Each structure stands twice: as C-alpha cells, then as structure tokens.
Amino acid sequence: MAHDPSNTQRTLTVGLLGLGVVGSGVATLLRDHADEIAGRVGARLEIGPVVVRDVNKSRDVDVAVTDDVSTVVGAEGVDIVVEVMGGIDPARELLTRALKAGQSVVTANKELISTHGAELLTAAQEHSVRLEYEAAVAGAIPIIKPMRESLAGDRVRKVLGILNGTTNYILTRMTEEGAELAPVLADAQALGYAEADPTADVGGHDAAAKAAILASLAFDAHVVRDDVYTEGIMSVTATDIANAKRMGYVIKLLGIAEEHEDASIGVRVHPAWIPTSHPLASIREAYNAIFVEADAAGDLMFYGRGAGSLPTASAVVGDVVTAARAMLAGERLPSVAVADKPIRPVDEEIVQYYLLLDVADEAGVLSRVAATFGDHDVSIKSVWQEGEGDQAQLLLITHAAREGNVRACVEALKDLSDVNAIASSMRVEDRREG
Ligand SMILES: NC(=O)c1ccc[n+]([C@@H]2O[C@H](COP(=O)([O-])OP(=O)(O)OC[C@H]3O[C@@H](n4cnc5c(N)ncnc54)[C@H](OP(=O)(O)O)[C@@H]3O)[C@@H](O)[C@H]2O)c1
Known part of the structure; x- marks a missing residue:
C-alpha cells in the first residue's frame, strides 16, 4: 500500500x-x-x-x-x-x-x-x-554516493572530470567560435557564467578542491586540496584549440585522479587534449561530467549541472x-579505513604532450630538435612543420613520457639557437597511447 x-x-x-x-x-x-x-x-x-x-x-x-x-x-x-x-x-x-x-x-x-x-x-x-x-x-550530479556506495565492491583506477562549469563554458565557446579566451571570458562575466573575480574558476582552484575530494573517495585515501597539481586555462589560445581540432582532439580543463601500481596517487588539474571520441569531449557549455574507470564496472560517466540554485x-x-x-x-556513517597513500609528484607522472615551437626556417632544425627530445628520453609520435620564414613552427606530439623529462627537454629546447620560442605546451590525455 x-x-x-x-x-x-x-x-x-x-x-x-x-x-x-x-x-x-x-x-x-x-x-x-x-x-x-x-x-x-x-x-x-x-x-x-x-x-x-x-x-x-x-x-x-x-x-x-x-x-x-x-x-x-x-x-x-x-x-x-x-x-x-x-x-x-x-x-x-x-x-x-x-x-x-x-x-x-x-x-x-x-x-x-x-x-x-x-x-x-x-x-x-x-x-x-x-x-x-x-x-x-x-x-x-550524484557522484559521492555512487563512489561511496555503488562502487564499494569495485576498484576504481582513474577518475577524469570536467568539474568546473565556467571554464567548460569558456572552452566550449572558444572551440565553437574560434575565439580567444579574453573576449569569451568578458562575455561570460557579462552573462553571469563567470564571477567578477574569475580566479578560482579559470585558475583551476575550484576544480582542484573537487578533484581532491574525488581522489579521497575513489582510493580510500587522505588527499587534500594542496596535494593537487593545478594549472588553469588562462594560457589556452585559439591556435591551440584549432591545432587540437585538426588532429582530432578537443581541449578540456580536466581533474584527473589516478591510483598507480605502486599505490601512489596522482591528482592534477590542467587543460588537456582529449580525443573527440572520448565521452568527455562531448560535454558542452557549463555542464560537468565525471568519467570513472573501474576494474569490474568498466567505464562509467556521470553528467549534469555542476552549479545553480x-x-x-x-x-x-x-x-x-x-x-x-x-x-x-539509528544508522551511523559507514566507517571506511583510510590509508596513508603517497602523492606522486607531477614530475613522476607519465604523460603525453603537445608542443608548439617557433623555429628558424633553416635546414637541419628538425633533426636538432629531434635530437634534444632523444637526449631526454622523450620520443616523438608525430611532427608537423608549418609556415615559413618568421612564421615557421613545429607542432609535435610526443609519446607518453615522464613529465620531468618533458620539462627538462622543454628547457633544453629553449637553449637551442633554432628555437625562437615555446609557443605552447599542453598534456594530451589519450588512453589509446597506453
Ligand atoms: N552557487 C552554486 O551553484 C554552488 C554549487 C555547488 C556548491 N556551492 C557551494 O555552496 C556554498 C554556498 O554557495 P552560494 O553560491 O549559495 O553562496 P552565496 O550565494 O554567497 O550565499 C552564502 C550565504 O551564506 C550567508 N553567510 C555567509 N557567511 C556567513 C556568516 N559568516 N554568518 C552567517 N551567514 C553567512 C550569506 O548571508 P547573506 O545572504 O546575508 O549575505 C548567504 O545567505 C559554498 O560552499 C559553495 O561553494 C555553490
């Protein structure tokens, strides 16, 4: 009844x-x-x-x-x-x-x-x-209860989230209109999608707090906001977005939490290229989504409004x-044993990179650049040479490599007389890379 x-x-x-x-x-x-x-x-x-x-x-x-x-x-x-x-x-x-x-x-x-x-x-x-x-x-979006209860019998390996509506709105408009960030941010503020002081959103700090909470729950660990390596979206350009698009990717601000084989936890927030075929690539405007990779359940995605009254x-x-x-x-809060798992420093993460270099338009540049990558144990997956004269650029995508090595390689590239500037660099989150 x-x-x-x-x-x-x-x-x-x-x-x-x-x-x-x-x-x-x-x-x-x-x-x-x-x-x-x-x-x-x-x-x-x-x-x-x-x-x-x-x-x-x-x-x-x-x-x-x-x-x-x-x-x-x-x-x-x-x-x-x-x-x-x-x-x-x-x-x-x-x-x-x-x-x-x-x-x-x-x-x-x-x-x-x-x-x-x-x-x-x-x-x-x-x-x-x-x-x-x-x-x-x-x-x-229901995500805390599914993590705590529905997935309690499973083992979560990785969580990727679009955790901030403001930045997703900005990146969506940049992608769909080919616009630069500054005018889209100003418009987002006028429309009420972004705060007058947008630092917490565009700086990635809001997403980092959420990534820490998700990592704690997913891995029964004690992860706090300060453990999260954080980069925001302010350096993303219309050129990056156009390059990503041409190669079959979109740029999203991702919160990524991962438990590694050695039980260390990697947790970071940064803009990343993701393949257009990834379910998170289709999340538009101010929506949020959380993609969970679990051993038994496989892939799960939770989608909805991340804010609003x-x-x-x-x-x-x-x-x-x-x-x-x-x-x-008379039910108590379920008691979960929380382990003291180490946080993996970002330099130790294994990541793929997109790099855009302004280079001299001279013979032999490519081989000298490639040698620098080789010296740092970073292997190049693909490379495109574009423009001529002052406009000459190299667009490279690496294979997965240790982040610290990529950073050292970037520093060494800056010292090459052939390289005028590192115009852009961004991580590529593509599990087809392994
Ligand atoms: N807004 C969203 O869409 C959203 C989404 C997810 C989570 N949240 C979280 O929800 C919480 C509230 O956000 P909100 O957007 O509702 O904030 P808000 O609009 O600024 O409202 C805050 C409320 O708390 C009151 N308040 C603040 N400090 C106080 C104090 N020291 N003593 C007594 N009252 C105090 C304010 O009083 P007055 O009204 O008198 O100023 C106001 O009523 C935050 O933790 C936020 O991160 C918000």
Missing part, C-alpha cells in the same frame, strides 16, 4: 546556515516537495532557523532569518544542520560544534571538505551522526533525506 505522508507524525527540524544561491534553493525544495519528502523519509522535514550574515537583505524566499548561529548550531530541537555559507571560517568551527552536539550535517562546501573533510568525518563518526557533502562536487539544492536535499533516514533508523 502506498505510504500516506499525512500519517507521518514525526517531524525533524532542518536548520540552515546560509540563504544565498544554494540556501534559497534548499528552502524552496524543502517547502515545495514537503509531502513527497515526508513519504520518502517517514517523517516531515521542517525548516528551522535560517542564519544569514545580513538580516536586512531582501530575499527570494519567504522565510524568517536571523544572524544568531546559536539558534542552529548545537540548538535543542534542530536535528540536521545544512551549511551553505561557504568558506573555511567560521564554517569549520560551526560544523565541528554541530557534530559534537549530535547534529547531522549536510554541506555543499568543497573548500572546507577538501581541506578539513577528514577531521569533520572523524567528528561525525565519534558522535554517531552523519556528514554528507554530495553537492560539494559537481553540484546536482535548484540543481545544487537537489543534491543538498537528497543528503538531508539520507541524514534524516539514518537518524530514524
């Missing part, structure tokens, strides 16, 4: 820290989906106190607000705390207090989880409450439901 939500007598109270973009969506969903949620949880979820910084600001949703955190954190009668304020301080201290007071916590805060997630998870374990953070990685709120409220159900069933 269908469950009748009106029979659900019990009520759990959800306190909110923050009523901005995500908080407003959370309040809206808790209100608009109240009956379905009650039916799914077996208790009604009521919005409790809502804490903001400025109580005088006008709001999109009609809920009472306060600036007194003690009405939520550690407050009698508040069962679940939803943190959608952002930032490390005071969120870290407030959530620690909430967990210690026996409140379950749901957060969308990637910055906090990617730096202090381990200590918060420990506090949640110690106090038999839940800490959920689905929205901290790729907004609406209601999409992000969907993940947050899903977590609230998880926390509420666990509370009613």
Whole structure:
C-alpha cells in the first residue's frame, strides 16, 4: 500500500546556515516537495532557523532569518544542520560544534571538505551522526554516493572530470567560435557564467578542491586540496584549440585522479587534449561530467549541472533525506579505513604532450630538435612543420613520457639557437597511447 505522508507524525527540524544561491534553493525544495519528502523519509522535514550574515537583505524566499548561529548550531530541537555559507571560517568551527552536539550535517562546501573533510568525518563518526557533502562536487550530479556506495565492491583506477562549469563554458565557446579566451571570458562575466573575480574558476582552484575530494573517495585515501597539481586555462589560445581540432582532439580543463601500481596517487588539474571520441569531449557549455574507470564496472560517466540554485539544492536535499533516514533508523556513517597513500609528484607522472615551437626556417632544425627530445628520453609520435620564414613552427606530439623529462627537454629546447620560442605546451590525455 502506498505510504500516506499525512500519517507521518514525526517531524525533524532542518536548520540552515546560509540563504544565498544554494540556501534559497534548499528552502524552496524543502517547502515545495514537503509531502513527497515526508513519504520518502517517514517523517516531515521542517525548516528551522535560517542564519544569514545580513538580516536586512531582501530575499527570494519567504522565510524568517536571523544572524544568531546559536539558534542552529548545537540548538535543542534542530536535528540536521545544512551549511551553505561557504568558506573555511567560521564554517569549520560551526560544523565541528554541530557534530559534537549530535547534529547531522549536510554541506555543499568543497573548500572546507577538501581541506578539513577528514577531521569533520572523524567528528561525525565519534558522535554517531552523519556528514554528507554530495553537492560539494559537481553540484546536482550524484557522484559521492555512487563512489561511496555503488562502487564499494569495485576498484576504481582513474577518475577524469570536467568539474568546473565556467571554464567548460569558456572552452566550449572558444572551440565553437574560434575565439580567444579574453573576449569569451568578458562575455561570460557579462552573462553571469563567470564571477567578477574569475580566479578560482579559470585558475583551476575550484576544480582542484573537487578533484581532491574525488581522489579521497575513489582510493580510500587522505588527499587534500594542496596535494593537487593545478594549472588553469588562462594560457589556452585559439591556435591551440584549432591545432587540437585538426588532429582530432578537443581541449578540456580536466581533474584527473589516478591510483598507480605502486599505490601512489596522482591528482592534477590542467587543460588537456582529449580525443573527440572520448565521452568527455562531448560535454558542452557549463555542464560537468565525471568519467570513472573501474576494474569490474568498466567505464562509467556521470553528467549534469555542476552549479545553480535548484540543481545544487537537489543534491543538498537528497543528503538531508539520507541524514534524516539514518537518524530514524539509528544508522551511523559507514566507517571506511583510510590509508596513508603517497602523492606522486607531477614530475613522476607519465604523460603525453603537445608542443608548439617557433623555429628558424633553416635546414637541419628538425633533426636538432629531434635530437634534444632523444637526449631526454622523450620520443616523438608525430611532427608537423608549418609556415615559413618568421612564421615557421613545429607542432609535435610526443609519446607518453615522464613529465620531468618533458620539462627538462622543454628547457633544453629553449637553449637551442633554432628555437625562437615555446609557443605552447599542453598534456594530451589519450588512453589509446597506453
Ligand atoms: N552557487 C552554486 O551553484 C554552488 C554549487 C555547488 C556548491 N556551492 C557551494 O555552496 C556554498 C554556498 O554557495 P552560494 O553560491 O549559495 O553562496 P552565496 O550565494 O554567497 O550565499 C552564502 C550565504 O551564506 C550567508 N553567510 C555567509 N557567511 C556567513 C556568516 N559568516 N554568518 C552567517 N551567514 C553567512 C550569506 O548571508 P547573506 O545572504 O546575508 O549575505 C548567504 O545567505 C559554498 O560552499 C559553495 O561553494 C555553490
């Protein structure tokens, strides 16, 4: 027989820290989906106190607000705390207090989880409450629960993600319009796709926080944001994109997390060429996607909106439901043994490279350049010679080689009198290379 939500007598109270973009969506969903949620949880979820910084600001949703955190954190009668304020301080201290007071916590805060997630998870374990953070990685896309639960019987080898909508939007427009980055970024800011200060997005830092969280989950390891080698997209040019296109690739900002044979973990964020045949190549505009390579499951891809009020709120409220159900069933957070796995320095990674060199238009240049590659144990897969005179260029794609060797080779190339400049260099992520 269908469950009748009106029979659900019990009520759990959800306190909110923050009523901005995500908080407003959370309040809206808790209100608009109240009956379905009650039916799914077996208790009604009521919005409790809502804490903001400025109580005088006008709001999109009609809920009472306060600036007194003690009405939520550690407050009698508040069962679940939803943190959608952002930032490390005071969120870290407030959530620690909430967990210690026996409140379950749901957060969308990637910055906090990617730096202090381990200590918060420990506090949640110690106090038999839940800490959920689905929205901290790729907004609406379910990826934390699939990693933690659905793939718990498998072994994940590698995770590749388009984890930042702003940069994917910019790269999509550059690819489709042949445009340079600066005008597309300015337009993205005007349209609200990019922040006035876009550093966190275009610098790769936002994606790095998410990559750290994914690596920790995928490999049962302790990976923090500072472990992630990070390069942003500011140096990507229309020429790079056109060259990639001609060779059958597209350029994406990727978060890559990998467990190597020696159990070391490589985790990096940088722009990369990927073959147009790769499922991630088709992810356009501000969408996010996460591609998982697992031993038994094979390839999986998770796709959707990585940000926005209601999409992000969907993940947050899903977590609230998880926390509420666990509370009613007396279920603790699953305890996962986390190993101390070393982080592989980026110089030790085995990578393929695209290099574009401005060269002198003279006989013998190619052989001198090729000899420099050979000296550094980097073998060339393909090379094209383009332009003439001042415009002469060599476009090279290497085979997979040790990153440190490629870097040393690039330094040596700069010293060759034939090489006027390294016009561009970018990693190629192509598993056909092995
Ligand atoms: N926006 C997205 O699409 C998205 C997607 C995924 C994850 N997230 C994450 O979700 C979190 C919230 O993002 P958002 O975009 O909703 O931020 P936002 O629009 O700036 O909202 C932040 C809210 O928190 C309140 N707040 C901030 N600091 C406070 C403090 N010290 N004390 C009390 N209240 C405080 C603000 O109060 P006032 O309203 O009074 O200023 C505001 O209501 C962040 O961790 C973000 O990384 C966001």
